[in-house]
Amino acid sequence: MRPARVMYGSHAVAEAVAACRPGVIATYQISPQTHIVERLTYLRASGQLNSEIVRAESEHSAFSVALGASLAGVRAYTASASQGVLLATEVFYTMAGMRLPVVMTITNRTVSTPLSIQPDHQDSMAIRDAGLIQFYVESLEEAYATHIQAFRVAEDPDVLLPAMVCMDGWILTHCYEPIQVPTAEEVDSYLPPFRPVQSLDPDRPLSWGAFVDDDSYMEYRWSVVEAMERAKAKIREVSRDYAARFGRSYGELVEPYCAEDAEIVLVAMGSVAGTMKETVDALIARGRKVGLVRIRCFRPFPWEDIVSSAPRAKVFAVLDRSVSLGGQGQIAADLRGYLHGQKSPAVIGFIGGIGGRDISPKAVEDMVALTERFLDEGKIPPAPVPLGLKTEVSSNG
Amino acid sequence: MRGDIPLAAVDQPGTSRAYHTGAWRLVRPLVQEEKCTGCGLCNLYCPDAAIQVVKSERGSRRVARFNPLYCKGCGICAAECKAGAITMVTEDNAREAAK
Amino acid sequence: MADTKVDPRSRDVRDDEILAPGHRACPGCGTAIAIRTVMRVVGRRVIVVTATGCLETFTSPHGYSAWEVPWVHSLFENAPAVASGVAAALRYLGRTGVPVVAIGGDGSSFDIGFGALSGMLERGDDVLYVCYDNEGYMNTGFQRSGATPYGASTSTTPAAAGSLGKTEHKKDLARLVLDHDIPYVATASIAFPADLMAKVRRALAIKGPRYIQIHCPCCLGWGFDPSETVRIARLGVQCGLVPIWEQERNTPRKSLAVRNPVPVEEYLRAQKRFSHLFDGSEEGRRVIREIQLIANRNLEDMSASLSGAGTSEG
């Protein structure tokens, strides 16, 4: 391991990506992702990276470049956020359908309208159904580790799916903090060189992306369903191996925190989990049976790991930083679906941190207090509960 | 490609040959070999690679021969033949002519 | 022909077609002629990227690929970007001698994928881009595109009591491509296969982004008998509405000579999409006159840069 040092979030990601030695990196800038691709182009310009860099004219093209490069047999990487993710939506589906192990960073930012560059998970949630593995990280060190793990999971012949590492924009991308990460040599020993399964090769001239009818489309889709399921074991294994080699662990599919004895179990993902851990400590010190299960991998959805990490849970208090408009928070919806028919634990869906609304320890305490009240009253709200919503929003300033 | 992982609709090369579009045809080209100069224009203009210049069965000249497996009967070859050696006929008429 | 389906591995016919027969193009398809002609020059050592469209659909029903070369289709508007990615991967792998050819129709090239095409050209990526121009969205039933000519009736610019078809002129994409200052730009027609093949050969010998736009009549969309495809294509060139030229960087533009141009009426009259112009109305006559003016301008423009080599006689 390299000695711990203060690193800048976007540069840490760029260095992690560089350590994975991608053959092609496609770039397009959007806040708060820009510093990642800027750094990668700098690493290339200064001779510290030998990847081919393609500076695309849109995110749709950037992701398409990565798709073409991956199919042509090299490790491919790109990054985006917000509108860029939405613009490239259909490319994610084709990547997943072609089973291309492209790894990408999504620096989570909310989506228009109104236009905002502040963080929430609405962008990556909008493509959760596309067939990509989705990691959400809490810290810079985890972001570094997860990019390396993501390539290994994505490229595993049993998985072969694109993977995105989601990190909260600004909060993590623009953060400086001390982190300890493996050396480039250590990354080499952990992440084997890319062995492409797909290829575009005149000596083996295959046709990719044919059109199919009702006779086989469902089977192809189902193969992705099954690959996603296989990815669960692979993610656990790859995370354990990372911990064993480098002595640093960030959980597997989930990271439980004081969840073993907790009756009220917070469920969340991304950077807010750190604030929640602090709050859980404070509440436990006050004698409350509170814990946290941080979801590290949202797709595939690790419902078994959530449930088994919190055996005494009476209620899962879920915080979604996104909302399916006209429905509920996506994590809450999934968890409710899997727990359907069970009397306990209940699921309460909170929506918070939308458009960058800050989530302080006080907000987390409010969430716990509301949960206790709902439990006491025996009324579990079916609708999402907003956290930190102002009662009035001025229309002009 | 791993056999046990279905990778999105990947195909072996040239497998379309297994689909015989000749069944779409209503009329077919009839080549009058004595008129055919073997210039190959019909082959160049055929959308379906369904007409080739081959050695005549009746002599040593090279003449156009249509491929019944794939010819869709569009008639471009007949329309473009400078020697007027190709006419479009129904299958029945073609059989008649072959006698 | 009792059965249309046999063992996919069987090769009933010995041929060396790169775009294999058995594809599902309509009888008399101009696009199939164009791409078959292009591929016989390109050969087997190539990677082909294709946009969504007629070509992709008729050549790639699953289990029946018409492609003898490595081929990928991803989406409607991203073929140039996918090709850029393929070219970058080949560069990274140090793999030379394998050209990348991207193919899109006019819908993908003129309209939805225009940004991606422009991006690829501007970046200087080593890709030969081939646009098969059948002047509309044929795959979805002949809607108008930026390539649809003035006066044509399409399913989204229908000729009706109050309308004479498309009121906008055809986008001159080849000129726009030329303005990217790339090393090779050419237009071609399926009616002139020798010219088209020579252009593909020249383009293949050049590095960097290259563009060839091929005029491909569509019998179904345009409304003429399938046997007429090549004749219509030839008339398009001979009347001056389809200018055929090529330009290599730093050399004068070369145009196909059109001797004794035919009136546009002859070209228009042969196609159902223009039939409303011949209803005897003054409006119809006016539109035809305007179309003649477009042709005249093209012819003047081309005569200034005659190649002397090819002629409209083919």
Next chain:
Amino acid sequence: MKEIRIHGRGGQGSVVLAELIAMAAWNQGKFSQAFPYLGGGGERRGAPVQSFARISDKPIRLRCRVQTPDYVIVQDPALVELVDVTRGLKPNGLVLVNGAVVPAKLLNAGFRVYAVPASEMALKETGRGIPNTPMLGAFARVTGELSLDSVLAAVGQKFSGEIRRINEIAVTVGYNSAPGLGREGE
């Protein structure tokens, strides 16, 4: 844990100032964190920006913005009129404001307030009026949270060549200009 909030304008180096605080703290064996808040078009030069830093003996897990700072640094005294710079400041909190004098609005507000003519110093020492490194020096001295050595080391890690040299001078001038709080060793 000590929490710091920095108010500045785009172009005044507020994010770099937070970063240098985080690096200096790490240099002297503390855990640290720094991050910006760019709201209201805060990516633009001149627009009000905030950045935050935390210093702690333990790894820092909080990811919320600094709402109840121990220290506030104001890089541009004019911001005092635009922004409630002391919002949430702890009762015994401290404000460090760029300028020759303490703005009237901050007088008698119940906080310790120090004025540091950082822009002036920066202009003199670096030829550019970017106040962040003199403010950093002054912050180290006034609060006693950071040693001059660890701050200079951070400047060395961040910058190189001439930029490093002039910023080392700027930090030192800022440090020496500010009153210490009389802690041991200061």
